[in-house]
Amino acid sequence: MPKLGAEPIRRAALVKATIETVGEAGSLEVTVAQIARRAGMSSGLAHHYFGSKEQIFLAAMRAILTLYGAEVRGALATASDPESRLRAIVAGSFAPGSFRRETISAWLNFYVLAQTNAQAHRLLRVYQRRLRSNLRHELRQLVGDRAGAVARGLGAMIDGVYIRAALAEDAPDPQYALDIVMEYIDRELEVTP
Amino acid sequence: MPKLGAEPIRRAALVKATIETVGEAGSLEVTVAQIARRAGMSSGLAHHYFGSKEQIFLAAMRAILTLYGAEVRGALATASDPESRLRAIVAGSFAPGSFRRETISAWLNFYVLAQTNAQAHRLLRVYQRRLRSNLRHELRQLVGDRAGAVARGLGAMIDGVYIRAALAEDAPDPQYALDIVMEYIDRELEVTP
Amino acid sequence: MPKLGAEPIRRAALVKATIETVGEAGSLEVTVAQIARRAGMSSGLAHHYFGSKEQIFLAAMRAILTLYGAEVRGALATASDPESRLRAIVAGSFAPGSFRRETISAWLNFYVLAQTNAQAHRLLRVYQRRLRSNLRHELRQLVGDRAGAVARGLGAMIDGVYIRAALAEDAPDPQYALDIVMEYIDRELEVTP
Amino acid sequence: MPKLGAEPIRRAALVKATIETVGEAGSLEVTVAQIARRAGMSSGLAHHYFGSKEQIFLAAMRAILTLYGAEVRGALATASDPESRLRAIVAGSFAPGSFRRETISAWLNFYVLAQTNAQAHRLLRVYQRRLRSNLRHELRQLVGDRAGAVARGLGAMIDGVYIRAALAEDAPDPQYALDIVMEYIDRELEVTP
DNA sequence: AATGAATGAGGATTCATTCAT
DNA sequence: GATGAATGAATCCTCATTCAT
Numbered sequence: 001m002p003k004l005g006a007e008p009i010r011r012a013a014l015v016k017a018t019i020e021t022v023g024e025a026g027s028l029e030v031t032v033a034q035i036a037r038r039a040g041m042s043s044g045l046a047h048h049y050f051g052s053k054e055q056i057f058l059a060a061m062r063a064i065l066t067l068y069g070a071e072v073r074g075a076l077a078t079a080s081d082p083e084s085r086l087r088a089i090v091a092g093s094f095a096p097g098s099f100r101r102e103t104i105s106a107w108l109n110f111y112v113l114a115q116t117n118a119q120a121h122r123l124l125r126v127y128q129r130r131l132r133s134n135l136r137h138e139l140r141q142l143v144g145d146r147a148g149a150v151a152r153g154l155g156a157m158i159d160g161v162y163i164r165a166a167l168a169e170d171a172p173d174p175q176y177a178l179d180i181v182m183e184y185i186d187r188e189l190e191v192t193p
Numbered sequence: 194m195p196k197l198g199a200e201p202i203r204r205a206a207l208v209k210a211t212i213e214t215v216g217e218a219g220s221l222e223v224t225v226a227q228i229a230r231r232a233g234m235s236s237g238l239a240h241h242y243f244g245s246k247e248q249i250f251l252a253a254m255r256a257i258l259t260l261y262g263a264e265v266r267g268a269l270a271t272a273s274d275p276e277s278r279l280r281a282i283v284a285g286s287f288a289p290g291s292f293r294r295e296t297i298s299a300w301l302n303f304y305v306l307a308q309t310n311a312q313a314h315r316l317l318r319v320y321q322r323r324l325r326s327n328l329r330h331e332l333r334q335l336v337g338d339r340a341g342a343v344a345r346g347l348g349a350m351i352d353g354v355y356i357r358a359a360l361a362e363d364a365p366d367p368q369y370a371l372d373i374v375m376e377y378i379d380r381e382l383e384v385t386p
Numbered sequence: 387m388p389k390l391g392a393e394p395i396r397r398a399a400l401v402k403a404t405i406e407t408v409g410e411a412g413s414l415e416v417t418v419a420q421i422a423r424r425a426g427m428s429s430g431l432a433h434h435y436f437g438s439k440e441q442i443f444l445a446a447m448r449a450i451l452t453l454y455g456a457e458v459r460g461a462l463a464t465a466s467d468p469e470s471r472l473r474a475i476v477a478g479s480f481a482p483g484s485f486r487r488e489t490i491s492a493w494l495n496f497y498v499l500a501q502t503n504a505q506a507h508r509l510l511r512v513y514q515r516r517l518r519s520n521l522r523h524e525l526r527q528l529v530g531d532r533a534g535a536v537a538r539g540l541g542a543m544i545d546g547v548y549i550r551a552a553l554a555e556d557a558p559d560p561q562y563a564l565d566i567v568m569e570y571i572d573r574e575l576e577v578t579p
Numbered sequence: 580m581p582k583l584g585a586e587p588i589r590r591a592a593l594v595k596a597t598i599e600t601v602g603e604a605g606s607l608e609v610t611v612a613q614i615a616r617r618a619g620m621s622s623g624l625a626h627h628y629f630g631s632k633e634q635i636f637l638a639a640m641r642a643i644l645t646l647y648g649a650e651v652r653g654a655l656a657t658a659s660d661p662e663s664r665l666r667a668i669v670a671g672s673f674a675p676g677s678f679r680r681e682t683i684s685a686w687l688n689f690y691v692l693a694q695t696n697a698q699a700h701r702l703l704r705v706y707q708r709r710l711r712s713n714l715r716h717e718l719r720q721l722v723g724d725r726a727g728a729v730a731r732g733l734g735a736m737i738d739g740v741y742i743r744a745a746l747a748e749d750a751p752d753p754q755y756a757l758d759i760v761m762e763y764i765d766r767e768l769e770v771t772p
Numbered sequence: 773a774a775t776g777a778a779t780g781a782g783g784a785t786t787c788a789t790t791c792a793t
Numbered sequence: 794g795a796t797g798a799a800t801g802a803a804t805c806c807t808c809a810t811t812c813a814t
Contacts, residue, residue: 411695542736
């Protein structure tokens with residue numbers, strides 16, 4: 001007796017299981033059966049909902065990016081002046097919801113998927129552009145002309161900190177990550193009067 | 194037609210073919226047969242020389258990191274004062290030998306491999322540590338106490354610029370990449386009198 | 387068309403096909419695909435059920451030994467005095483269910499497998515020990531002290547007759563086989579008053 | 580500079596290495612390269628001398644059977660009356676030159692090969708027939724009519740003792756093996772006045 | 773909706789055999 | 794004669810995907 005609304009629950013469970021499985025394995029070479037088992041269902045059902053392994057991955061990637069976006073928006077909600085908004089964007093990037101071992105590892109893998117898969121590629125570009133535009137918007141009021149350059153630098157640094165966390169032995173340390181990027185901002189803002 | 198000295202030539206051809214194949218495919222899911230064919234030999238011979246697909250990948254990764262190291266050392270050779278040495282390290286990182294589409298894509302894939310494979314992990318760590326220590330050494334004379342923090346930030350930014358190049362539509366632009374990182378250095382050095 | 391209870395049927399079909407295939411080929415160098423085809427299924431399914439070729443072989447070997455044990459027990463069921471029980475054990479060994487060309491050939495191959503494979507080795511030892519203990523038990527009442535020696539001799543002779551049947555041109559002749567061993571028993575029992 | 584008479588030496592080394600390799604592995608699934616390496620030469624040379632793996636096996640099998648025949652003939656040399664000749668044949672069968680772990684294991688494997696390979700089959704038959712005829716010749720003078728039956732029984736028992744030694748944990752014990760068969764002979768000779 | 777049995781294509785790896793040197 | 798580089802066929806096993814129930 002299939003419950004009403006079972007589908008969204010199933011889908012969410014699969015997405016969660018995908019991120020966890022890929023994150024743990026550190027690789028996209030996980031089987032649909034593994035993911036389905038972790039989500040508590042058969043591999044057949046996973047295909048029924050998503051059609052293919054590729055689509056399961058894309059859904060998981062979308063979920064990661066959506067969560068990321070939500071964290072940033074959440075952090076922005078309480079900030080008013082440009083500088084705190086700028087710092088809020090960065091803080092949102094390393095919010096504990098996103099900046100977790102599995103998620104980071106899954107994220108890195110989806111980054112690789114984007115080399116191969118056009119849809120994944122598009123998804124990533126959209127989010128990169130959005131981040132850059134957010135950064136630039138705040139920076140314009142803080143560093144004027146240099147806004148574009150600093151936004152590029154900040155974006156790259158955030159990505160770099162992420163990727164390095166994927167390789168760290170220990171659990172990712174949001175504060176450490178944050179410090180690196182915040183110091184860069186300190187520097188930029190110091191210089192510009 | 195077994196020639197004398199064939200082995201190093203074959204090995205090099207396989208390493209080159211591996212980087213190209215992985216780079217083009219944008220994925221480690223390439224077959225040994227594909228690699229071998231591109232290297233102009235049978236898959237059996239590839240196994241004869243490297244023992245397994247994994248070892249072929251590791252050899253390719255070592256080649257990439259070796260090349261990277263050589264570029265940095267090469268750039269350092271002509272630099273004398275700390276600041277030019279610092280900038281040389283960065284310039285070496287984006288030298289045209291390393292900073293090429295295929296290489297970047299392969300590099301990203303090996304980064305993922307390091308999640309799974311202990312040897313790959315170790316290789317990457319060695320290079321990261323070496324880079325960081327190089328940066329710190331020059332920075333100590335330029336920004337004193339902040340050397341550690343700046344080195345971390347620079348390292349992350351270099352990685353970030355790399356990873357972003359993997360996603361770019363167009364051929365990677367070393368100058369653009371360089372500018373981003375150099376500006377960061379400008380900023381740091383300006384502040385410290 | 388997955389039917390309920392398909393698994394035991396599939397497994398049995400694979401075991402049967404394995405004995406037949408190995409028996410016909412006279413060698414363990416048969417492919418899983420050959421076995422599966424003969425069992426009317428894909429090689430993938432054979433792996434699904436048994437996990438590996440080795441496990442398929444072991445299951446087939448177990449089946450052979452189980453059948454052998456059943457034949458001996460069956461023959462023993464109708465015998466009451468020690469001598470008829472002794473002869474029943476031997477008769478069971480050459481019962482037509484076991485003493486068939488394919489089975490003998492497969493059996494010989496599994497004997498070889500036991501050189502390499504610990505599980506196969508253990509299986510064979512268990513059956514040898516059981517046979518020896520059965521023989522000894524009856525012989526104790528017939529030849530007293532010599533029971534151990536005669537049991538060893540009988541066991542060896544049964545094995546020897548089996549192995550020779552594997553090499554015979556014609557279909558194995560149970561009566562001929564039986565005669566050889568029974569004559570040996572005659573002799574032993576004649577001597578001991 | 581190939582030495583004169585190198586060929587027979589090479590061939591003998593390969594035959595020896597084959598028996599050892601097959602004996603140790605307990606299986607015919609050994610590679611020509613393994614055999615050649617043990618014999619101190621390249622796999623190419625092994626092929627050069629024997630043409631194929633199959634022929635290498637056959638040569639090794641011939642060597643085993645030749646050695647066996649020599650042992651029996653050697654044992655017969657010093658025996659004069661029928662009974663000691665009969666016992667000499669048996670003793671020759673378990674002479675330490677033949678009755679060694681590796682040789683037994685190789686022998687069992689060649690027994691299996693004879694299922695598949697016509698030449699191997701023929702070789703084995705020849706030796707079996709010769710053994711049987713030898714036994715019968717002596718037995719005729721000892722047990723008269725029963726000679727045929729006893730010869731069959733003895734032959735089977737010798738084979739059985741061999742095959743069991745292949746499975747024993749410890750090094751094969753010739754004395755133990757001998758006792759089993761000699762007791763059988765004792766019995767047969769006791770009965771017949 | 774849900775299962776998991778079933779398929780079959782695909783890929784790493786091994787190895788007998790060949791052959792240029 | 795001798796090497797071992799080179800080939801390519803063969804095989805085990807995995808896994809996405811399908812489909813009867």
